[in-house]
Amino acid sequence: xxxxxRKKPWALSGLLxxxxxxxxxxxxxxxxxxxxxxxxxxxxxxxxxxxxxxxxVGKLQELLxxxxxxxxxxxxxxxxxxxxxxxxxxSVDEAAAPAEAPVANGKADYSGTNVQVQGVDEADIVxxxxxxxxxxxxxxxxxxxxxxxxxxxxxxxIKYDNNNFNxxxxxxxxxxxxxxxxxxxxxxxxxxQEKRMIYPGPPQYSSQTCKAVIYNLNDKTNPAKxxxxxxxxxxxxxxxxxxxxxxxxxxxxxxYRPGDPVILPSYRDSATGKDFQHLSCDRINYFPDxxxxxxxMVVAINTDNLDQKVDIKTYLGNGDNIYASPSNLYIAVNSxxxxxxxxxxxxxxxxxxxxxxxxxxFALQGASTVCTGKGTVPGxxxxxxxxxxxxGFLRIATTSGDMWNRGDNTSKNHIYVLDKELKPAGKxxxxxxGEKIYSTRFMGDRAYMVTFxxxxxxxxxxxxxxQKPQILGKLKIPGYSDYLHPYDENHIIGFGKxxxxxKGWNGESQAFYQGLKIAVFDVTRVDQPVEMSRAVxxxxxxxxxxxxxxxxxxxxxxxxxxxxxxxxxxxxANNTKKxxxxxxxxxxxxxxxxxxxxxxxxxxxxKGRISHLESDDYQxxxxxxxxxxxxxxxxxxxxxxxxxxxxxxxxxxxxxxxKPISSLKL
Numbered sequence: 001x002x003x004x005x006r007k008k009p010w011a012l013s014g015l016l017x018x019x020x021x022x023x024x025x026x027x028x029x030x031x032x033x034x035x036x037x038x039x040x041x042x043x044x045x046x047x048x049x050x051x052x053x054x055x056x057v058g059k060l061q062e063l064l065x066x067x068x069x070x071x072x073x074x075x076x077x078x079x080x081x082x083x084x085x086x087x088x089x090x091s092v093d094e095a096a097a098p099a100e101a102p103v104a105n106g107k108a109d110y111s112g113t114n115v116q117v118q119g120v121d122e123a124d125i126v127x128x129x130x131x132x133x134x135x136x137x138x139x140x141x142x143x144x145x146x147x148x149x150x151x152x153x154x155x156x157x158i159k160y161d162n163n164n165f166n167x168x169x170x171x172x173x174x175x176x177x178x179x180x181x182x183x184x185x186x187x188x189x190x191x192x193q194e195k196r197m198i199y200p201g202p203p204q205y206s207s208q209t210c211k212a213v214i215y216n217l218n219d220k221t222n223p224a225k226x227x228x229x230x231x232x233x234x235x236x237x238x239x240x241x242x243x244x245x246x247x248x249x250x251x252x253x254x255x256y257r258p259g260d261p262v263i264l265p266s267y268r269d270s271a272t273g274k275d276f277q278h279l280s281c282d283r284i285n286y287f288p289d290x291x292x293x294x295x296x297m298v299v300a301i302n303t304d305n306l307d308q309k310v311d312i313k314t315y316l317g318n319g320d321n322i323y324a325s326p327s328n329l330y331i332a333v334n335s336x337x338x339x340x341x342x343x344x345x346x347x348x349x350x351x352x353x354x355x356x357x358x359x360x361x362f363a364l365q366g367a368s369t370v371c372t373g374k375g376t377v378p379g380x381x382x383x384x385x386x387x388x389x390x391x392g393f394l395r396i397a398t399t400s401g402d403m404w405n406r407g408d409n410t411s412k413n414h415i416y417v418l419d420k421e422l423k424p425a426g427k428x429x430x431x432x433x434g435e436k437i438y439s440t441r442f443m444g445d446r447a448y449m450v451t452f453x454x455x456x457x458x459x460x461x462x463x464x465x466x467q468k469p470q471i472l473g474k475l476k477i478p479g480y481s482d483y484l485h486p487y488d489e490n491h492i493i494g495f496g497k498x499x500x501x502x503k504g505w506n507g508e509s510q511a512f513y514q515g516l517k518i519a520v521f522d523v524t525r526v527d528q529p530v531e532m533s534r535a536v537x538x539x540x541x542x543x544x545x546x547x548x549x550x551x552x553x554x555x556x557x558x559x560x561x562x563x564x565x566x567x568x569x570x571x572x573a574n575n576t577k578k579x580x581x582x583x584x585x586x587x588x589x590x591x592x593x594x595x596x597x598x599x600x601x602x603x604x605x606x607k608g609r610i611s612h613l614e615s616d617d618y619q620x621x622x623x624x625x626x627x628x629x630x631x632x633x634x635x636x637x638x639x640x641x642x643x644x645x646x647x648x649x650x651x652x653x654x655x656x657x658x659k660p661i662s663s664l665k666l
Contacts, residue, residue: 047372047420049373049374051285051287053285053286054284054286055281055282057262060264060281060284061262064253067293110639111128111554111636111638113127114553114554117326119241119326120239120240120241120325122240122551123170124634125170126633126634127172128172128638129172129174130638132220133636133650134172135650136169137647137666138166139166141157141158142156143155143156143220143221143223144650144664144666146638149643149661152650152663153664154664155221156223160181164183165183166181166182167179167180168180168182168235171240175216175303176217176226176303177223178214178215179213182209183208183209183211184209185207185232207233209230209231210233210235211230211231212228212230212301213225214303214306227271228268228270229267229269229270232251232267233252233295234250235248235249236296236319241364243303244301244302245300246299248299248319250296250318251263251296252294253293253294264278264281265295265297267297267310271309279312285316286316286317287317290317292316294318295314295315296314296319296331297312298315299311300367300369302366302367317333318333319333320333321384323384323389324364328361328363329362329364330360330389332357332381332387334381335355335356336356356377356378357378357381357396358376359377361374373422375394377416378398378400379412379414380398380400382439382440386398386437390444390445394417394418395416395417395418395447395463396416397413397414397415397449398413403453406434410433412430412433413435413451417466426466426467426468428461431459432451432457434453435452435453436451437449438480438481438482439481439484439494445463446463447463450480450481450484450494454499454501454510454511456480456481458521459471459474460474460526462526473527473529474529475529477531478499479496479514480513481494481517482496482497485555487557490522491522491523491600492523493520493598494518494520495553495564496517497515498517499512502583512540512583513540514540514583515536515538515539515542517534518562519534520532520604535604537566538566538568538570539570540569540584540586542567542569544565544567545565546564552634554634556637559637559655560597560599561595561598561655562598563593563595563635563642565633565634566593567588567590568586569586569589572587587623588621588625590609590618591613591625591631592610592611592612594609595607608658612649613631629646630646630648630649632646633645637655640656641655641661642654650663650666651663
């Protein structure tokens with residue numbers, strides 16, 4: 001007989017204890033390894049693209065010869081590009097984590113530059129740190145103590161008249177002031193025959209450079225120059241993430257025939273020497289499927305450690321627009337494929353070659369960068385707002401074709417979604433045929449797009465499923481928006497021009513732009529977007545820098561504040577409404593800042609306007625005005641004080657009622 005034995009109590013207790021110990025160990029291991037059930041799975045490391053190295057001057061000449069041979073077979077602007085085969089050499093490399101991106105301004109009660117991506121600073125002509133205002137006026141840098149507002153004081157002025165440097169914009173942080181600009185250098189020809197092959201023929205030539213000058217701000221009355229970095233070429237764009245500064249420069253190469261001298265890219269870093277250094281061919285990479293007669297240089301600088309060596313990556317390539325997230329920088333360039341074969345007995349190609357947008361991605365790893373991918377989409381982008389990175393996907397809005405063509409080659413607009421390897425993941429094509437994109441703004445899982453020909457179709461596009469973008473709704477209204485700015489997740493502000501439809505000389509309906517238009521769109525019901533509030537400023541000819549430069553906008557949701565510079569043109573009592581069948585232009589009546597209150601209950605509410613022009617200036621003005629030193633360029637706030645900035649002066653006024661507090665001549 002088989003007898004079941006009862007387990008001893010101590011044995012059962014030991015088993016339970018063992019289970020408990022194993023459970024505790026597994027939890028400790030999960031916590032230490034960062035893999036608790038509540039935490040998402042760790043993403044695989046970034047893939048680094050293996051890009052061939054040029055290596056020798058002979059190889060460089062061969063690549064440039066291949067590129068130059070195709071110039072006569074391209075449509076559109078010369079891009080010196082050659083397409084061969086797709087890049088397939090990709091290897092896995094564990095990339096360093098990107099620099100932590102600080103929240104813009106934190107909780108400080110002062111305005112920052114209006115940037116595309118929070119945490120990614122963009123250079124501008126005016127900056128503030130909440131106590132001082134820093135501004136550039138042509139070849140002069142001014143530092144003004146702005147607090148208290150009734151005692152503004154110019155504390156420092158740096159002039160660049162005598163050193164061949166044209167400053168364009170600047171950055172400011174707690175430690176440094178960084179001035180970005182253009183310069184020129186004369187390059188003597190070397191004497192040796194070997195070196196003569198990599199320089200142009202004349203005894204001396206002049207080349208443009210992109211220059212960054214870094215100052216220490218310990219003493220704001222006398223900023224000390226810490227470092228200069230100069231890249232041969234023109235400055236495409238810059239970004240700053242935390243203490244890491246990124247410069248992107250293009251250097252064109254005039255090389256067309258075998259035997260012509262080849263110019264190697266060069267740079268100068270004051271931390272390592274006074275003279276320019278040429279980058280040897282073993283420090284230049286190229287993309288086998290896309291060759292350009294140009295260099296693109298991507299440079300990273302650690303501003304917290306100015307003794308650290310600058311990181312320079314150089315490629316045979318080109319660039320048109322820059323977009324940056326806190327983790328990645330993208331360089332986009334429009335390219336033109338070879339023309340299609342001709343039909344028999346035809347002088348025209350069977351199909352017009354379509355422009356494409358090539359995008360190069362660089363992982364931002366603090367004070368260094370690494371190329372992690374390349375992608376291509378049909379069509380051309382408009383500007384930096386045509387690109388956006390969200391949850392590992394890159395979204396791009398493009399236009400292809402010709403708006404004035406009525407056939408298959410008429411303009412069409414598209415949105416493409418690329419995955420983490422910059423491969424196609426989803427697309428939405430052929431939006432608004434016969435029109436072109438005037439503005440795009442990506443906001444989370446949505447995109448907002450304005451196309452235009454005669455009226456303004458405002459599209460709401462769903463991108464929640466990256467594989468299947470779809471149009472949720474659209475609104476057709478007169479006018480168009482050149483720039484879209486988010487108010488909140490369900491409201492967006494458009495800045496552009498009002499329009500009127502009239503019959504043109506050919507009898508067809510045409511749209512003529514009128515005054516400057518601001519519109520607030522409510523997209524709470526995505527299938528039925530509405531224009532909940534609008535304002536039109538002036539008549540035909542009224543303009544604002546904001547329409548082509550987003551940095552000219554001051555917006556604060558917390559303060560219900562909206563402000564931007566305007567040059568106002570108005571039709572007087574003696575003006576005719578039409579000239580030769582078209583709407584007449586207005587005459588100059590005002591230059592300055594327009595200020596609005598904005599909220600969701602009352603929409604746009606005109607608050608007032610401020611000018612730096614004197615009454616004599618208006619008396620002397622004719623039908624037009626010029627870019628004077630008293631034209632307001634930027635508006636900013638510190639606390640409850642609104643500052644308007646022109647090259648000639650700064651004015652302080654109360655935000656509450658716009659009453660003047662003080663002014664300072666510069």
